[in-house]
Amino acid sequence: MAGAVEFILETQGLTKEFAGFVAVRGVNLQVRAGTIHAMIGPNGAGKTTVFNLLTKFLIPTAGRIHYQGREITKARPADVARLGLVRSFQISAVFPHLTVLENVRIALQRRLGNSFHFWRSEAVLDGLNERAHALLADVGIGDFWALRAADLPYGRKRALEIATTLALEPEVLLLDEPMAGLGHEDIGRISALIRRVAKGRTVLMVEHNMSVVAELSDTITVLQRGEILAEGPYGEVSRDARVIEAYVGTGHG
Amino acid sequence: MDRRLLPAIVLLGVALAAPFIVYPVFLMKVLCFALFACAFNLLIGYVGLVSFGHAAFFGGAAYITAYSVKVWGWPTEAGLLAGIAVAALLGLAFGAIAIRRQGIYFAMITLALSQMVFFFCLQAKFTGGEDGIQSIPRRPLFGVIDLKNELTLYYVVLAIVLSAFWLIYRTVHSPFGQVLKSIRENEPRAVSLGYRAEHYKLLAFVLSAALSGLAGSLKSVVFQLASLTDVQWQMSGEVILMTLVGGLGTIFGPVVGAVVVITMQNYLAPLGEWVLVIQGVIFVVVVLAFRRGIVGEISAWLSRLRA
Ligand SMILES: Nc1ncnc2c1ncn2[C@@H]1O[C@H](COP(=O)(O)OP(=O)(O)OP(=O)(O)O)[C@@H](O)[C@H]1O
Numbered sequence: 001m002a003g004a005v006e007f008i009l010e011t012q013g014l015t016k017e018f019a020g021f022v023a024v025r026g027v028n029l030q031v032r033a034g035t036i037h038a039m040i041g042p043n044g045a046g047k048t049t050v051f052n053l054l055t056k057f058l059i060p061t062a063g064r065i066h067y068q069g070r071e072i073t074k075a076r077p078a079d080v081a082r083l084g085l086v087r088s089f090q091i092s093a094v095f096p097h098l099t100v101l102e103n104v105r106i107a108l109q110r111r112l113g114n115s116f117h118f119w120r121s122e123a124v125l126d127g128l129n130e131r132a133h134a135l136l137a138d139v140g141i142g143d144f145w146a147l148r149a150a151d152l153p154y155g156r157k158r159a160l161e162i163a164t165t166l167a168l169e170p171e172v173l174l175l176d177e178p179m180a181g182l183g184h185e186d187i188g189r190i191s192a193l194i195r196r197v198a199k200g201r202t203v204l205m206v207e208h209n210m211s212v213v214a215e216l217s218d219t220i221t222v223l224q225r226g227e228i229l230a231e232g233p234y235g236e237v238s239r240d241a242r243v244i245e246a247y248v249g250t251g252h253g
Numbered sequence: 254m255d256r257r258l259l260p261a262i263v264l265l266g267v268a269l270a271a272p273f274i275v276y277p278v279f280l281m282k283v284l285c286f287a288l289f290a291c292a293f294n295l296l297i298g299y300v301g302l303v304s305f306g307h308a309a310f311f312g313g314a315a316y317i318t319a320y321s322v323k324v325w326g327w328p329t330e331a332g333l334l335a336g337i338a339v340a341a342l343l344g345l346a347f348g349a350i351a352i353r354r355q356g357i358y359f360a361m362i363t364l365a366l367s368q369m370v371f372f373f374c375l376q377a378k379f380t381g382g383e384d385g386i387q388s389i390p391r392r393p394l395f396g397v398i399d400l401k402n403e404l405t406l407y408y409v410v411l412a413i414v415l416s417a418f419w420l421i422y423r424t425v426h427s428p429f430g431q432v433l434k435s436i437r438e439n440e441p442r443a444v445s446l447g448y449r450a451e452h453y454k455l456l457a458f459v460l461s462a463a464l465s466g467l468a469g470s471l472k473s474v475v476f477q478l479a480s481l482t483d484v485q486w487q488m489s490g491e492v493i494l495m496t497l498v499g500g501l502g503t504i505f506g507p508v509v510g511a512v513v514v515i516t517m518q519n520y521l522a523p524l525g526e527w528v529l530v531i532q533g534v535i536f537v538v539v540v541l542a543f544r545r546g547i548v549g550e551i552s553a554w555l556s557r558l559r560a
């Protein structure tokens with residue numbers, strides 16, 4: 001079944017109201033399996049809200065969400081993660097007082113099925129170390145495994161977050177501004193990393209950095225005031241007069 | 254030998270020798286409250302939830318043990334288990350209602366629920382109202398160990414409390430403890446990795462309740478008494494005080510806090526109501542000046558020395 005659907009993630013009429021303010025209005029989003037799909041738009045356009053709706057951190061006011069052909073509108077956030085739809089956060093989300101290795105192990109641990117075992121020693125988790133080290137090496141932070149996550153430089157935290165997400169072997173990765181706050185060098189490294197991990201997966205990402213969007217994405221959806229303004233490949237969307245106006249209007253390049 | 258074991262061995266030696274120097278009933282009281290505080294700390298220190306209703310588990314279990322041993326004639330070990338089981342069930346009920354709330358709301362709901370348990374105990378026939386359940390017989394443990402001997406009782410209580418400490422330590426350092434830590438550090442992230450945070454918090458709450466129940470049950474065996482004092486909201490306040498004074502989130506903090514508070518109550522008892530005032534002052538001073546508690550401040554000071 002999963003292989004048969006063209007759009008791995010699809011919404012119909014997705015709407016979210018906050019106390020009378022409509023942050024997302026009637027969004028019909030279609031993410032094609034195996035592609036990198038970017039969502040762009042000015043600040044406050046509703047991008048993060050859409051992510052929160054897709055991953056069930058928020059309950060939609062109206063509309064429906066389908067993932068791999070099954071409806072997940074009413075699923076719980078932990079459950080969509082188990083189905084392979086895994087998100088990152090706009091502000092880098094690591095477990096600061098755990099070590100870098102432990103951060104990745106948390107993600108690997110769930111599959112062992114011992115996460116409620118309070119009577120066993122945490123030494124049983126050591127079996128995961130090899131896989132955890134491999135994942136860290138894969139994103140280029142293998143040497144930092146013993147540090148506390150809080151002590152990593154910001155760009156490396158982003159890499160750790162991606163390694164942790166990849167540990168779940170997700171089908172779809174939702175990345176909320178993976179380049180935010182990164183320096184030039186880190187941007188190059190993380191965007192190469194995203195391109196690499198996108199092989200055999202689907203990536204939906206929110207990003208303000210246009211050169212990254214241009215370079216990575218197959219399809220772009222432009223959101224403005226909660227509604228889809230335009231959609232298509234970069235070349236098309238970037239010439240769209242309404243898109244240019246929306247960006248010039250808010251001072252975005 | 255592992256040098257980290259040294260303090261534990263010294264403490265064990267002190268605990269074994271103590272009843273020859275200090276009145277055993279006083280020591281057992283300290284042990285019961287140290288366990289209560291550690292059980293409470295499992296929740297506040299490792300999950301970050303402040304319960305204001307732990308008296309319900311402590312006192313509820315005390316009544317159940319008292320009643321089953323005295324009226325039904327159950328052996329002591331069965332009475333203890335019954336107390337733990339009822340406390341765990343109460344914990345499950347409280348937790349199911351409160352666990353999705355945070356901060357002050359969680360504290361308020363647990364307080365409200367524990368007041369319901371208090372009024373139930375006040376009204377119900379089996380608790381003996383104002384008198385409580387008195388002169389609970391100390392039936393031999395497993396039919397052979399004579400608990401009427403105060404020294405024997407002390408060592409039995411010590412063994413049970415140490416096993417419970419070990420279980421708490423194990424829980425904190427288990428696969429489950431690891432997930433708890435991640436939830437406390439960054440709950441949305443843990444959820445986005447597929448962990449249903451409420452389930453983990455609920456299990457921690459039930460464990461904390463069950464161990465608080467064990468503390469209450471032991472207390473009723475030691476004092477041969479279960480009374481309204483055990484389920485009253487002041488008891489919930491006292492355990493918070495002990496944990497904060499000792500240092501929350503540290504393994505030994507609550508034990509030290511219990512020793513300090515119980516000793517103080519004991520020696521200041523002649524001052525009557527003034528004990529409460531003095532406790533209140535200490536509470537304020539700790540909250541304002543020693544936020545990490547006694548053990549927390551000492552270990553922070555030691556690590557500064559080393560650095
Ligand atoms: N929980 C909330 N309650 C009320 N309003 C909210 C909430 N979350 C978001 N909003 C509002 O919804 C609108 C969309 O916010 P959102 O965070 O989705 O924007 P965004 O496109 O991600 O912006 P940015 O580029 O700055 O990250 C904003 O006006 C915001 O203030």
Ligand SMILES: [Mg+2]
Nearest residue numbers: 047048049090
């Ligand atoms: Mg955003």
